[in-house]
Amino acid sequence: MHPAPRVPRPAIVAVTTALLALAVGCAPQPERKAADAPSGSAGGTCAPGELATRTAGKLTVATDEPAYEPWFKDDRPAGGEGYESAVAYAVAERLGYDRSAVVWQSVPFNKAFAPGEKTFDFDINQVSISDERKKAVDFSSGYYDVRQAVLALKGGKAAGATTVAQLRGLKLGAQVGTTSLDYITDVVKPERQPAVYAKNDQAKSALKNGQVDAIVVDLPTAFYITAAEVTDARIVGQFENQGGAPEQFGLVLDKGSALTSCVTDAVDALRENGTLTKIEKRWLSDAVDVPVLK
Amino acid sequence: MTSVETESGHGGADGDGVPSGRDHDGYTPSARRIERERHRRARARRATAIGALSTLVTGVVLYLVVVHAPGWPRTKETFFSARYAREAFPKVLEGLWLNVRLLLICGAAVLVLGMLIAVARTLRGPVFFPLRALAAAYTDFFRGLPLIINLMIVVLGVPALRLQGVTVDPVLLGGTALTLTYSAYVAEVFRAGIESVHPSQRAAARSLGLTNRQALRHVVLPQAVRRQVPPLLNDLVSLQKDTGLVSIGGAIDAVRAADIIVGRSLNYTPYIVAGLVFVALTIPMTRFTDWVTARMDRRRAQGGAL
8 A cells, every 4th residue: 555645744834834823923912001101201191292193293083984964064074164073173282283283084983983903093973982882992081962863754654753652663763883773772662673774874865765764863963964964854852861871972092092081181171161062052053942752 | 159157256248247246145255355355444444543533633723722822812702702692693583584585585586587588588580689688788787787786776776766656665675686686697597508408409309390489498498407406506595695785775684683783782793693694594505506416417427328
């Protein structure tokens, strides 16, 4: 019996080495801890313009594309117009970065708060602060108290609803991964399976085309949709806050980012000196006259 | 001529050539043969033992490498969390029911439509030219059009036309889009099958007095379809996976059900669960395809010996 021709040993060695190299190469990076902040010149303090940003001397800010009104005007985050664009520039200024040092980046909504290393210094994209998201990313303190609102076509089945119970038998829709969807599943608890869209745009067109009776979005977005995009829709009402604590939008930072405390300080300062209120008055409609769904 | 019967029994010109078939009365295998068979059994045992041992060692090494890899705890928590698997499984299964229904209904529609288009494309005679051209245009267009664009046009775009009597149900619209694309693929498979039947078959049928239509129906198509079973099942497996794309219309299928939990929990286990459920559906279909192919190969081999 002839021995079968052997695989040359060097090949085995090479393959094994390659696999080992791959395994080592795939080893995860340790998460940065807030305590590991650079102890050099800045020393963890928030010296203006000298933060440990991803690109030295620049502040990289992310949001989704397209950027919706009233948060950004004309899909141009760098324009400085729209609520979130104005807040981003106010925070940047507070941190010591002038307008020319702010670099915008496009990051999908769902990806902004997913685990993993971030390519931005902070993300501003109507991301609600939640405990579950806090396991994956850092948040600044909240820069906006948000309510969720129900939108329906005028004269549609949902248009006359005044209570949450009246929404129960209807076909509702929202974007995946949003607190809007959580309000549908946890507060309304509809009898019919809700429609869940990858983007708010698709939820809007489904409402327009009669594929759903009502959609849930945050209140400022609802104002914008009814004013400019689906003009034959109206805001049926807003939800009460769940569990008493207001839902807040926060700036998203990488988990353990050295910038978190500085950005939080900046947001707090902007709230205290009234800048946030001023920006809100300028860009967002007043929510006072929207009925609350009981 | 007298044939000489050998002691061991084989040697007849038209014998079946299987020695064991004739070792009845009084045949005792030679010592050499016993020794040879014993040796072969020993070699086979040894081969099995080595194979088992090497599999075991490989398994243990793989296990140790994976478990001791630096990223394993995080990988395990992110992709293989028992808690999220338990939460996702019933919802994914519920969503999968939508995928299965889409597969069954679209699958049937695709086979019928694909066959009609293929037949239209292979019709002879100048009067059928427009039909042939239309069928060719249809297959060219829908085979080239990315499925996702087709779905977005039909599921998101068509309801905006507000056509009377046209549904706005995203599942029905999604199923329509899937059927449009897949019937183009399947029509090409059928056409290849029809054209693979040798022209002599059609000629023979015509010479027996069958009309063109009868020849197609009774002689060409049965042979064509039998040959096309493996590629057809292949397309069905593909269709089954693509039913997940109807979720762009807001419908909650297995994929979107997983997506919803991932969106909230930021744990990717639900995707793994949904993926495995699809694989579990696909594997029986693949094995069935293999079995059908093997069976048909055997039959064809028999036919060749006639």
